[in-house]
Amino acid sequence: MSWPEEESGSLVADRLFTKILVPVDFSPCSEEAFRIALSFARSYQAEVLLLHVVDTKSLDALNRLGLAPASDAAKQKKQLHHVARLNARQLLAWDEAKGVTIKRILADGCPFEEIARTARVEGVDLVVMGSYGGAVGGVEKIFFGTTAEKVVRTAGCPVLTVPLPVKRAKARTGKSSS
Numbered sequence: 614m615s616w617p618e619e620e621s622g623s624l625v626a627d628r629l630f631t632k633i634l635v636p637v638d639f640s641p642c643s644e645e646a647f648r649i650a651l652s653f654a655r656s657y658q659a660e661v662l663l664l665h666v667v668d669t670k671s672l673d674a675l676n677r678l679g680l681a682p683a684s685d686a687a688k689q690k691k692q693l694h695h696v697a698r699l700n701a702r703q704l705l706a707w708d709e710a711k712g713v714t715i716k717r718i719l720a721d722g723c724p725f726e727e728i729a730r731t732a733r734v735e736g737v738d739l740v741v742m743g744s745y746g747g748a749v750g751g752v753e754k755i756f757f758g759t760t761a762e763k764v765v766r767t768a769g770c771p772v773l774t775v776p777l778p779v780k781r782a783k784a785r786t787g788k789s790s791s
Contacts, residue, residue: 630657630738636664636728636764639700642743646775650741651709659738660714663704664731665697666724694719725763732768740764744774 635650637643647663654661667690701717704710720727732740744761765772 628657628659630654630659632662632735632737632739633659634662634664634728634732634735634737634740636666636724636731636740636742636760637701637704638665638724638743639697639704640743640745642745642775642777644704644743645777646741646743646773647704648707648709649773649775651707651713653739653741654713660716662716662718662731662735662737663701664718664720664728665701666727667693667697667719667721668724669721670723690721725760725767728760728764729767729769732764732770737768737770739770740768740772742772742774744776 630653633650633654635643635647637647650661653659669690697719698717701719705715705717718731720731728740728742731737742761742764744759761772761774765774
């Protein structure tokens with residue numbers, strides 16, 4: 614049995630992934646997912662879609678609780694967009710990102726909904742994301758699940774979840790391995 618070949622002569626199997634979506638919240642875990650996505654992109658000559666979602670539900674909740682004035686909502690969102698663009702530029706400056714085609718996407722909304730929507734609209738073959746990002750925990754996690762879990766159920770394509778490696782997690786907490 615022979616494998617069908619593309620015009621360039623490489624096996625079709627070499628192009629298993631052509632578009633890889635990496636949602637980032639700029640946590641160490643999402644940075645590790647970005648690093649892994651870049652490795653996949655190099656292996657498969659795939660395009661990377663770097664997505665950051667400004668969680669407008671959390672912003673609305675802060676405004677409703679009076680922790681942030683509602684009159685400043687547009688200003689807050691603009692500031693969050695600015696910070697996201699700066700953080701994305703830092704990721705794009707990594708040596709590992711050189712030579713990889715990367716498209717930046719900034720969205721507003723509920724993170725898991727925007728990730729799943731982007732995966733469908735952009736025709737993504739693989740989502741690579743951190744399995745632990747921001748400070749979600751306790752009751753919210755028990756009742757609603759994590760963003761990664763929701764993306765796995767709704768993305769419509771394979772999802773690779775990436776934990777923060779133990780050595781990096783220990784370095785962040787100041788604990789050493791014995």
